[in-house]
Amino acid sequence: MVAKPDTVVGANAERSRNHNRQVVLARVRAAGQIGRAEIARSSGLSTQAVSNIIADLLEDGMIAEQGRRSGVRGLPAVQYSLNPCGGYAFGVEIRPDAVFAALLDLAGETIFSERRTQTKHDPESVTATIEALKTRALEKARVPANRVLGAGIVLPGPFGATGIQGSGSELPAWQQIDLQTWFSEALSLPVFVENDANAAAMAERVSGVAQGLETYAFLYFGTGLGLGLVHQGRLIRGAFGNAGEIGHIPVPSAGKSVLLESAVSRLSVQRHLNAAGLAVTSSEDLRLLYASNDPALAAWLEQAAEPLSAAITTVENLFDPQAIILGGAMPDNVLDHLIGAVTLTDRSVARREDRTRPRLLRGASGRMTATLGAAALVINQAFTPMIAVAQ
Amino acid sequence: MVAKPDTVVGANAERSRNHNRQVVLARVRAAGQIGRAEIARSSGLSTQAVSNIIADLLEDGMIAEQGRRSGVRGLPAVQYSLNPCGGYAFGVEIRPDAVFAALLDLAGETIFSERRTQTKHDPESVTATIEALKTRALEKARVPANRVLGAGIVLPGPFGATGIQGSGSELPAWQQIDLQTWFSEALSLPVFVENDANAAAMAERVSGVAQGLETYAFLYFGTGLGLGLVHQGRLIRGAFGNAGEIGHIPVPSAGKSVLLESAVSRLSVQRHLNAAGLAVTSSEDLRLLYASNDPALAAWLEQAAEPLSAAITTVENLFDPQAIILGGAMPDNVLDHLIGAVTLTDRSVARREDRTRPRLLRGASGRMTATLGAAALVINQAFTPMIAVAQ
DNA sequence: TTGATAATTCAACACAGTTGAGTTAACCAC
DNA sequence: GTGGTTAACTCAACTGTGTTGAATTATCAA
Structure with missing residues (x-):
């Protein structure tokens, strides 16, 4: 971010209303379908307030009525859902x-x-x-x-x-x-x-595999290697907007300490393949290479496992996310291979009995992820x- | 934390007022001395609103009047400051x-x-x-x-x-x-x-070396080794409240990958000294040992430098803090030694020209830090x- | 001394959420 | 089916809090 730190300001009528609109909208989005009374209960607002806000949002086209829910006692609740074209x-x-x-x-x-x-x-x-x-x-x-x-x-x-x-x-x-x-x-x-x-x-949260997650990390293969950190639905930017420079962390690799980026990144795999006489420019090239069981690529993947595992362990223990997502400029089959190759240690706060989700996920948005x-x-x-x- | 996630709720008159009181209080605290008009400008509230809140806070004893400021044109602003016994x-x-x-x-x-x-x-x-x-x-x-x-x-x-x-x-x-x-x-x-x-x-933020910092990390020597992460004045707890388990991250140590805790922690130094026939139980023992240039302790410090440096680099690059503080169950002289022994890489987002503060600080609160x-x-x-x- | 400047207060006002009573529509037990 | 129960929803009066703009006050500067 552009080092313009979020600043907490005072509340007034207008800002409160805006805040509440977003609270309501977030509840509608999270639930998919929901009635006013339920929003009120979960948001700490009165039903009346929610009613007023819902009327507002309806008028603005942000949400749409979805009929009434039945099956329980009492007046059936009118259901609302997001209006995508709002x-x-x-x-x-x-x-x-x-x-x-x-x-x-x-x-x-x-x-x-x-x-x-x-x-x-x-x-x-x-x-x-x-x-x-x-x-x-x-x-x-x-x-x-x-x-x-x-x-x-x-x-x-x-x-x-x-x-x-x-x-x-x-x-x-x-x-x-x-x-x-x-x-x-x-x-x-x-x-x-x-x-x-x-x-x-953020892309994964809005339309990918992180839907419903509030706290997670995204390991992004781009120019270098980056880590997007989302905590309670908000991005962690650090003091100067440069949090997540995971490419620069030292990790073990075959008995030596190297920078993660030098072992696990788009540039790293390209260099490795170039050295083997293979010219690779696109993700599609990589996908085909992997599909053809190319030995040079296999060797790169082999050496990437240890440093990547170390990085994953580090992120899990420092940040305790619900999941870590891998994505960006790597083809799906390579990402899947990497995910399979990672050694998840038991000595991690991510190891818990009540876990329902995999610790590692593949990003859903492919090459356009950042856009x-x-x-x-x-x-x-x-x-x-x-x-x-x-x- | 006890896995009771912070939940955003709707705003109403009462909650807005509470919010605004805290906004005002925070401004008074940050400034030391400040007038109402200035609070209003920096908080996005009207002077009138600030006046009302200040009256409230005065009555509650949370702040105290400090005379008027002079030296500029216009009506001299009445200054307020925190009342410690409030x-x-x-x-x-x-x-x-x-x-x-x-x-x-x-x-x-x-x-x-x-x-x-x-x-x-x-x-x-x-x-x-x-x-x-x-x-x-x-x-x-x-x-x-x-x-x-x-x-x-x-x-x-x-x-x-x-x-x-x-x-x-x-x-x-x-x-x-x-x-x-x-x-x-x-x-x-x-x-x-x-x-x-x-x-x-948090201790460092309220009365130690992190006063005025909004985003920083605290490397805590306790039972194990922990990392407290503060981002924009709030603790980062992770999804399940276990963020900051830095003791479990893999770091390089003399050509091998070890868990940070096994190389850099209170337990680690005690084991090392025990192996050398030295019984150490308190921080004071350690302090004296260091003061006497004990070779066993020196050896431990020597081996700790590499893994600790790696950990510091990792935290800097993942979290981009204003500073990293070292503290907890280690005597000041040992902490100072460790800080001096850390190799700060240039390949870090923490390396910037506009830096005014050291990248590493020693905690101010000593043994009572956690309390x-x-x-x-x-x-x-x-x-x-x-x-x-x-x- | 006079004008400029800026903080502060006053009083009327507007906005948004709350409250409690009343209405509606479904389920359920007989 | 009938009537009671339940729960969502609406209405209208009300309350709390911030805003606005004019008036007041105290200091500086020329």
């Missing part, structure tokens, strides 16, 4: 060579996505592409502009004090820019800026009540 | 052999502390000791019972679904108990239950606005 989120992922965009509805469904190659890297050119993509998305999906709740912008971290942080970036002009303000003005929308791993984590995640930031925000958060 | 927090640490208790005032000053040896370990006996300690604390410090804001109870984690989790604990009876309810009834106070590392982290932390949980809570948090 709001949309625009997501953008800026990569070195291209810009990806996606439009999601409230339910997290992708209703538009597109990739644009990007040769010019100055802020103005990239922004122009993004504006064009926004226009096109709304047109193709026939979504009125005022239904768009916000835009998420994803770019590889880590971030500096304001813009993107140096470290070999070819984009010095970006470093001077307050990204949130910049894009907010360009798109006339509330904007959320995030790194790829964090966004990917969907950009939009997911907006969706998630619509369901995350929090009085306060300046700007 | 509220007190009772903290209890339950150890296998003893019970520690402390009473802190609002400013975080310790105004009472005591240790009681505990031979009986059943819930009733321990609770009786705690009740006795509470009575004695209030008497000795001349604090009226209604000024006590709450009690913090600290016991070594990890916790199970309800009570303490097994793992060799001699206290099976505790496992069936909902600790928060149990102690809340016994002490007639709001109660916060936490593990030692988390409590220790003070128990009380600090209460104090911190009084300054942490959050609409919602069921029970």
Whole structure:
């Protein structure tokens, strides 16, 4: 994030109402179908208050009536559920060579996505592409502009004090820019800026395998290796917005200590395969290579197991998540192999009797994870009540 | 924590007011001295609202008037500051052999502390000791019972679904108990239950070296080795309340991968010294041993540097804290040595130009850290606005 | 001395949630 | 079926809390 720390502010009528709308919306979303009285019970609001808010949300098209529930005594409760077309989120992922965009509805469904190659890297050119993509998305999906709740912008971290942080970036002009303000003005929308791993984590929560999870971690294969940490439905960004740089942690590998990234990452596997004379550029290449039982890839996977296991153990014990998700720029079959190859130690707080879910999951969103995640930031925000958060 | 997840609830007049009181109180505390208009500006409330709340807080004795500020144009602002005797927090640490208790005032000053040896370990006996300690604390410090804001109870984690989790604990009876309810009834106070590392982290925030920090980590030498994670002023507990089990992470040590706890912990140093024929039981023993340049201790410190450095690097990169604090059951000279021996890598998100603080700090609260932390949980809570948090 | 500046208060007001009584529609037992 | 029970829901009066804008006050600066 752009080091603009969330700031707690005071409550007033307007902010309270907003907060309560989000509380109600979150309950509707979590339940799928729910009646007003039940929302009231679980939210600490009176039925009357919930009734008023529900009327509001209905009028705004955010929810829809679903008939009455029967089978129990008493007046059957009118059920409500999310209205997917009640709001949309625009997501953008800026990569070195291209810009990806996606439009999601409230339910997290992708209703538009597109990739644009990007040769010019100055802020103005990239922004122009993004504006064009926004226009096109709304047109193709026939979504009125005022239904768009916000835009998420994803770019590889880590971030500096304001813009993107140096470290070999070819984009010095970006470093001077307050990204949130910049894009907010360009798109006339509330904007959320995030790194790829964090966004990917949110993507899984909004439409992937992390639905219903509140506390989990996402190990993201991207440029490097990142970890998105979600705690009680909120991203953990650290003091300077650079939490989750898991690629930089030391892990054991065949009797030596190495950086995780050097043993387990997209770059690592590519180097390894190159050394074996194999040119691999896309995830599809990797998928086919794995399917053909390539020995060089098998060797890489073999060496990756130990450091990856160590990293997983570390995350489990430091963060105690409900699950750890693996995803990003790796084909599903490779991810599945890695998940199978990880040694889960018993000496972990994640080892418990009352567990109902696997400790490791494969991400559902594939190659577009981070782009969907950009939009997911907006969706998630619509369901995350929090009085306060300046700007 | 006792796996009772914080739940966001709806806002109403009463909860909003409470929230706002805490927002104002937090501003007063952070500033030391501050006027109403300034609070209003920084909190998003109107001056009038702040005025009303300040009047409330004054009446409750939580703050005190401090004269007017001059030197600028306009009506001089009346300054307010915390009134230390406006509220007190009772903290209890339950150890296998003893019970520690402390009473802190609002400013975080310790105004009472005591240790009681505990031979009986059943819930009733321990609770009786705690009740006795509470009575004695209030008497000795001349604090009226209604000024006590709450009690913090600290016991070594990890916790199970309800009570303490097994793992060799001699206290099976505790496992069936909902600790928060149990102690809340016994002490007639709001109660916060936490593990030692988390409590220790809070102690530093309320009266130690973490004052003013919002996001940091505390490496706690206790029974094992724990990590208290504070993110934006709130503890990170993980999904099941067992985040921070850093003792279980694999780290490199002389070409092998070991668990951090086995190389860096109180138990580890004791075993090492025992093997060298040295009997060490207290921190004071260790302090003297270090002061006398004992070669066995030096050897232990030597071997601890590599694994500890790896752990520090891991925490920095996963969590991106403002600082990492070392403390707990180790004498200051040993902690200082360890801090000096850690290799801080440049390949860390913690390496930044705009840094004003050391990356590593020594905890200020010594041996009582966790006990003070128990009380600090209460104090911190009084300054942490959050609409919602069921029970 | 006078004007500018900024904190503070006052009083009317608006907003949102609460309360308690009353209504409605289903289930259940006879 | 009939009538009692249950629980969701609505209505209308009410309450608590923050906001607004004008008036007041105290200091600085020219």
